Amino acid sequence: MPGTPVTGTMACVGTVEGGAADWVGRWWRDGAAARHAPALAGALLGVAALAELIVRQAGTAALGPYVLLLCLLGLAATAPLALADPVAAAATVSAANLLGLAALHAPTVAGAAAQVLVAYRLGRRGWPPGAVALGVPYLAVALTDPAGAYVRAAAVALASLVPVAAGAGIAVRIQREDAEHRAARHAIAGTLLEHTARGERARIARELHDVVAHHVSMIAVQAETARLTTPGLPTEGARRLSAIGDTARAALTEMRRLLGVLREDSREGADPGPQRHPQPGLRQLTDLIDEARDATGAGTRLILRGSPTSLDPGVELAAYRIVQEALTNSRRHAPGAAVDVELHYADDELRLLVRDNGAGPAAQARTTGHGLLGMRERATAVGGRLYTGRSGTGGFLVEAVLPTGASDLR
Incomplete structure (x- = not known):
C-alpha cells in the first residue's frame, strides 16, 4: 500500500530519535557531561577563535606567518580550558589572552569567554585568591590607555568580568x-543518637535482669519454700502458693525473652549512662545476703579481708550488682547450696568472690546466659575484669577484680 513505507520510515526515525534522546539522558545523568564539559568548551571556543581571526584578517593583505601566529595564539587562549588542572589552565589562558591583547592588539570574544570560564573554575575548584587576581593584569592594561577602542573595551570588560566570575566560583565552592x-x-x-539509644537499651536490660528478675526470682523461691516448710498448710493455700511460684517463673521466662530482644540491638555494649540515685553499694551487701539466706534457708556468709575502703560509687554499684546476680544464679541453678561472698580489699583493687558448693554438672551448665554477660559488662565498665567457672570445691565461682583508689574508712 502507498502509506506503508512512510509509516515504516517514520517509525524508524522515531526509534532513532528516541534512542539518541535516551543516550543523551543517560550521559547527562551519569555525570559524563560534567566531566567532559571543560574539554568540550575548550574545543568549541578554539574553533570559534580560529573562525573569528580568519574572518577578521580575510580582508587584509597581512596574511601568512602573522595570521598563523594569531591562530596559534587564539588556540592557546582557549584550548587549555580542557586541562584537568585548573591552575595550569588559568595560567595558560591568561598568558595567551594578555599577549594577544597587550602586544598584538588582537583579542577574541572566544578568548575572553575562556578567560571568564577559567576564573570561575579556579575559584570553584582551585585557588580562590589567584582566581580574583586574574583580573588585575587586565585592569593594568585598561589604565595604560591602549591604542584602539576595541582593545580598551576588551580590557575593561575582562577587568570587570573576571573577578565576578571568580567570585561566583568561590560562592559555589x-x-x-x-x-x-x-x-x-x-x-x-x-x-551519636543511635549509640546513645543502644547504650540506654543495654542499661535497661541490665537493670531489668539485675533488679526486677532478682525480685521475681525471690518471689518464686519464697512461694516454693513457704509451700514446703509451712506445717499444716491447707490444700487451697498450697495450691495458691504453687500458682504464685508458677506465675513468677513464667514472668522470668517472658523477661528473658524481652532481654534477648533488648540485647540483640545492643550487642556491642554501651555506656551505662546516667545513674539514678540513691544506688545500692557495698554497705547494703549485708541486707542482700540476709534476704538471700531468709529466702532459701541455706547458709550464706559474708567474709571480709583487708581494710575496707570507700570506693567510687560506680565501682560499689558494680560490685553490688555482681553479688546480687551471682546469688540469684546460685538460687536458680543450685537451690539449697551454701554460698560464700568474700571481699578482699587491697591497696589498688577489690577482689570479689561468690562461691557455692552446688553440683559440678550444674556448674558446667551455668557458663552461658545474660546474667554472666551482664556481670562481665559491669566489671569491664569500671575498668575491672571477671572470671566465672568451676570452683576448687566443685561448685561455681564468680570472681571479679575491681579498681579501688579512695579514702580509708578505718
Whole structure:
C-alpha cells in the first residue's frame, strides 16, 4: 500500500530519535557531561577563535606567518580550558589572552569567554585568591590607555568580568563545602543518637535482669519454700502458693525473652549512662545476703579481708550488682547450696568472690546466659575484669577484680 513505507520510515526515525534522546539522558545523568564539559568548551571556543581571526584578517593583505601566529595564539587562549588542572589552565589562558591583547592588539570574544570560564573554575575548584587576581593584569592594561577602542573595551570588560566570575566560583565552592559539612554533622548526630539509644537499651536490660528478675526470682523461691516448710498448710493455700511460684517463673521466662530482644540491638555494649540515685553499694551487701539466706534457708556468709575502703560509687554499684546476680544464679541453678561472698580489699583493687558448693554438672551448665554477660559488662565498665567457672570445691565461682583508689574508712 502507498502509506506503508512512510509509516515504516517514520517509525524508524522515531526509534532513532528516541534512542539518541535516551543516550543523551543517560550521559547527562551519569555525570559524563560534567566531566567532559571543560574539554568540550575548550574545543568549541578554539574553533570559534580560529573562525573569528580568519574572518577578521580575510580582508587584509597581512596574511601568512602573522595570521598563523594569531591562530596559534587564539588556540592557546582557549584550548587549555580542557586541562584537568585548573591552575595550569588559568595560567595558560591568561598568558595567551594578555599577549594577544597587550602586544598584538588582537583579542577574541572566544578568548575572553575562556578567560571568564577559567576564573570561575579556579575559584570553584582551585585557588580562590589567584582566581580574583586574574583580573588585575587586565585592569593594568585598561589604565595604560591602549591604542584602539576595541582593545580598551576588551580590557575593561575582562577587568570587570573576571573577578565576578571568580567570585561566583568561590560562592559555589563555599556552598558545596557547607552542604558537605552539614551532611557530616547530621551523620555524626545520627550516629551519636543511635549509640546513645543502644547504650540506654543495654542499661535497661541490665537493670531489668539485675533488679526486677532478682525480685521475681525471690518471689518464686519464697512461694516454693513457704509451700514446703509451712506445717499444716491447707490444700487451697498450697495450691495458691504453687500458682504464685508458677506465675513468677513464667514472668522470668517472658523477661528473658524481652532481654534477648533488648540485647540483640545492643550487642556491642554501651555506656551505662546516667545513674539514678540513691544506688545500692557495698554497705547494703549485708541486707542482700540476709534476704538471700531468709529466702532459701541455706547458709550464706559474708567474709571480709583487708581494710575496707570507700570506693567510687560506680565501682560499689558494680560490685553490688555482681553479688546480687551471682546469688540469684546460685538460687536458680543450685537451690539449697551454701554460698560464700568474700571481699578482699587491697591497696589498688577489690577482689570479689561468690562461691557455692552446688553440683559440678550444674556448674558446667551455668557458663552461658545474660546474667554472666551482664556481670562481665559491669566489671569491664569500671575498668575491672571477671572470671566465672568451676570452683576448687566443685561448685561455681564468680570472681571479679575491681579498681579501688579512695579514702580509708578505718
